């Protein structure tokens with residue numbers, strides 16, 4: 839089961855965390871990955887100063903601009919399943 843977390847702290851919220859969450863949820867739905875991905879939101883990952891929304895995928899911290907969420911999911915997230 840792949841752990842996938844999106845930060846919903848203030849800074850990431852402003853940078854579009856809500857859109858990233860919506861996109862990831864949609865992709866999990868579309869690709870029927872509920873049994874392969876444990877998707878949760880998380881509190882501040884202490885990476886607020888960096889650009890993009892903080893995402894942790896399989897324990898690895900990444901930064902995802904909201905407009906690249908779909909591409910990130912298709913490459914990085916799918917690549918780790």
Ligand code: FES
Nearest residue numbers: 845847850883885
């Ligand atoms: S608010 Fe997301 S890393 Fe701090």
